[in-house]
Amino acid sequence: MSEDPFEAIKATFFQECEELLADLETNLLALESGDSDIETINACFRAVHSVKGGAGAFGLDDLVRFAHVFETLMDELRSGRKEVDDTVVRTLLRASDVLNDHVTAARGAGPAVDPVRSQGLIAELETLTHGAPVSGTADAASGDLDGDDFGFVPVSLSLDDFGAPGDLPSLDGGLPPLDLPPLDLPDLSAPSAAAQQTGWKIVFRPHPRLYTNANETGLLLRELARLGPTRVEMDDSGLPLLDALEPTESHLVWTIHLDVPAAEADVRDVFDFVETDCDLNIMPVMGEGAANDTLPELPSLDAGLPPLDVPSTDNLPAAEADVAALIALAQADTAARLGTPAPKAESPQPKAAPAPVPAAPPAAANAPSAPAAAAPVTIRVDLERVDRLINAVGELVIQQAMLAQRVHESGLARSSDISLGLEDLELLTREIQDSVMAIRAQPVKSVFQRMPRLVREVADMTGKRVKLVTAGEDTEVDKTVVERLAEPITHMLRNAIDHGLESPEEREAAGKPAEGTVKLAALHRSGRIVIEITDDGKGINRQRVRAIAEVRGLIMPDQILSDDEVDNLIFLPGFSTAKEITDVSGRGVGMDVVRRSIQSLGGRINITSTPGKGSTFTMSLPLTLAVLDGMVVGAAEQTLVAPLAAIVESLTPKVEDIHLVGGVDPVLMFRDEFVPLVDVGQSMGFRATPTELKGGVVMIVETEGGQRAGLLVDAIHGQRQVVIKSLETNYRHVEGVAAATILGDGRVALILDIDALVTSGRRRNTPRSELKMAS
Incomplete structure (x- = not known):
């Protein structure tokens, strides 16, 4: 049975509604920040008008009714009859939330909108528009909504109580009524034909x-x-x-x-x-004569009416x-x-064109103007088709690597026709992969646009004043990563407002503005996407965090922890600093869920906090979950892949450049600074004893925090483009491993998590007092 075309059109309408509501939210936030440009107001009006028009075509009466009142206020603002102030913008933002709820309910993706809430906001919008709620709004909105009679309700008036025209009231002894002869006046009960x-x-x-x-x-x-x-x-x-x-x-x-x-x-x-x-x-x-229709001209008594001048119809x-x-x-x-062919004329050309009415030309009619930006041409493609294309490209990369491996093992010279053809195939494969990745890449704007409403709602629930600042909304990342960013960002924003920011009274007492600021930013760093959530609140109370962790049995009372380790206790399951359970927090779930969600994407999360000044949560995730460039290395007879974006340099260390700190931690003198050395084979558990530093290869890597370290491996086998396979999904999370891949010879290789490896490797180093470092 074929798909119902009406339902397909309706589904397209709801997809367009998502874009329209996102644009509406963006432009309303621009108004809130002080951008009162008329084009911004017009964009808001167009978005609401388009939603209302489409909803009317599908008979979504509740949505149409609310959008009509919303649109009326926007029309007042764009005409200049109403001024854009803070009260109006805050009301419009809340109206945008309710309009979104109406669209979600009409789509069947959410519960019905509370009628009390909807009618209450309608009354607020009408008060801002007309000065008071308009009675009969529902009836007016459900009727003809395209006219100019916004909220108009006709009222019948009766003139019976005034009596006949000759029944003048008595003046108690006044002058008697005049006896005037009747005048032959035209009938005023019907409008004049003229x-x-x-x-x-x-x-x-x-x-x-x-x-x-x-x-x-x-x-x-x-x-x-x-x-x-x-x-x-x-x-x-x-x-x-x-x-x-x-x-x-x-x-x-x-x-x-x-x-x-x-x-x-x-x-x-x-x-x-x-x-x-x-x-x-x-x-x-x-x-x-319409200009003088206040009183029709009296007919002449000595002359008849002039004959009607009916124009001839010969020239029609x-x-x-x-x-x-x-x-x-x-x-x-x-x-x-x-740029399309002109349609053929359906009638012959006239003999003489009518003379146009002269009009004053625009002020700069002859001045050249900047050409308008061409609208991008886009198509809607089912995501499943893109996923199949991604998988096919991944398999193509694997097959290309296998062919290259077979040719290398056969001993063919690099100048042979087969080797040259494989090099061309590799270039073509990379170009296809880059193009497909670009198709799947999306800006994080789609996630960021959902957060202002969340901030408003949580601020209202907690009684705090919060300003959300966003940056880097156009940063692109794989669509799979974008879709799974919403939940962890939501948790962290709620946590920042509920636990991080103080109440307005506490902030003023501390010399801070009553309104707190939360910043949500995205940026690219070392081949990964970094999401930062920063608040200017009170920071983490480390003494209280440690005390709660000890009471809950999460740490031992005598355990020695650094400040960073204390801060990261909030990510442990069951940890909560809330004193009571509320709709916002207090159940001991949230931050541990955030960490698991980030780890499932091959990412990590950490926190830095300054008491009295605020905290910053940093999430780091791979740009794509499909393909990456890596360096294939060997350690303890195992083949591993290090992300190429994290590698700064590779070298063979000299004995005189290696030193031991406390007889335990080896460090390397690299460009006039000491960097810690991490034995990859020992840190990954491939061998129990450390390897000799002589004859090994060191890769200088840089973590996302800017810290440098040296990874000690046995050999470097070369650079490869590898397909990422999630180890979390197919097996479980492994410390120091971000994902896995399939090499050209069919073997499975682990992709290293550089940051986790550097952190854990330094903890696992064993004493090297007996290690031979002689040349």
Whole structure:
């Protein structure tokens, strides 16, 4: 059974809603930061208007009703009738949250929105718009929402209590009523025929983005012609000279005379999808004498009414030809901008085109303007297809490595045709892999955009004032990593607000601003993505953390721990500093879940804290979970892979450059500084005794914190591009190992976790007092 096309369209609408709501959140946050540019306000209006329009097509009444009130306030702001202040922006942010909930509920991905909460926010929006909640909002919103009667409810008035016109009240002894002869006045109960509306005058100036969005002026003119007879005039006075002409700009103005009194809503419906991409002015055209319709002119008593001057209809075919010619001209103009063939004219050209009404040209009509940025062309592809492509590329990399291994074992010269062909294959494989990785890479913006709402909600629950600052939203990372970042970031933000930041009173007493700041940042470092969450709160109370860990049996009372080790106790399962269980924290789950989530992605997390100044959580994750460049090394007869991005240099150490600290920890003099040496074979548990330092190879690596160390291995076999296979998913977490891979000879090799290896290797070093270091 084929898929229901209506449901497919509906699913596409909800996907577009995600993008629209994300843009709405971004622009509202820009307003909150003081950016009151009119384009920012217009972007907010367009997002809400688009959500409302699509929801109306699918009969989502609750969503339409709320979006209508939201849109009304945005319309007041963009017209300048209302001012953008802190109260308005905070209300709009909360309204954005509720609008998101309405979309989620309509999609079936969440519970129904609390009607009390929704109606309460509707009342707040109406108060900001009209000065008070508008009665009958629900009825008005469920009716015609495209007109200008926002919140208008007709009221019937009765004039019966005023009596007849001649029943004047008594003045107790006043003058008697005058006895005047009757006048033959026209009937005022019906409007004068001369004062009736005869049509509409529409002045339409397209913006360049109207054509960028694949809209066409000719189609709009044709839709207006469906309402009745039209007369179209084109003003080309703003057209610059040929050398200053920009093909992406818009220079023409269209004036359309609609000669029927159609409903204004019908006229506006024609421009519904382009209203924000043009300058539009719709004016009613009244009959002669409409300007003096306060009191109709009395008929002359000595002369009859003048005869009606009915225009001849002989020229109607020519007028229709003129309109058709202008429509064809508009279509040709649009086709030239979009690079598409112009449609064939449906009617012959007129003998004489009507003279356009002269209009004042724009101030800088002849000045060259910067071309508008071309909109990127995108397509929607099912993620499963991309995953299959990723897997295929991974297998291609493995097969290419196997072929190279077989050719190397066969002893063929590097100058042979087969070897040269394999080198070309390797280059092509790398190019394919880079292209596929670029397809799958996504900015972390999609995750960061969810966090402002979380911060607002947690701040309200805890009674704190919090400002969220984000940076590096465009940092790209593998989509799998992006999808799994939301949960750990959510936990850490809640923890930073609940435990890190003080109350406004405590902050003011400590000389800090009442509003706390939490910063969420993303950046690339050493071939990995680093997410940092920083707060300017009170920092970690290490004495209290240690005391709680001892009470809960997590550490021994006499155990010696450094400050960093005490800070990292908060990641132990069951640890919590909350005094009582709340909706925010206190159940002893959260930070240990964060660490497990990060480790499952091949990453790590650590914390640095300064009492009284704040804390910083740092998450480090691989940019991709598919392929990486690595250095294949040997240690204790095992083949390992070290990430190439972490390697600074490789060398064969000299005996005089190696020293022992306390007879235990070896260090290497490297470029006028001492770096610790880590025996990879011993640290990984491949051998119990340390290897001789003579004859080994040292790789100088740099950790994400900027610390350098030397990894002592037996040999370096060469550089390879390897496919990452998760060891956490297929086996379990192993200290010092980030993942695994399959080599060209079919063997499985472990990919080293450089940071964990350096930390654990220094702890496992055994005394080397009897180690022979003689040359």
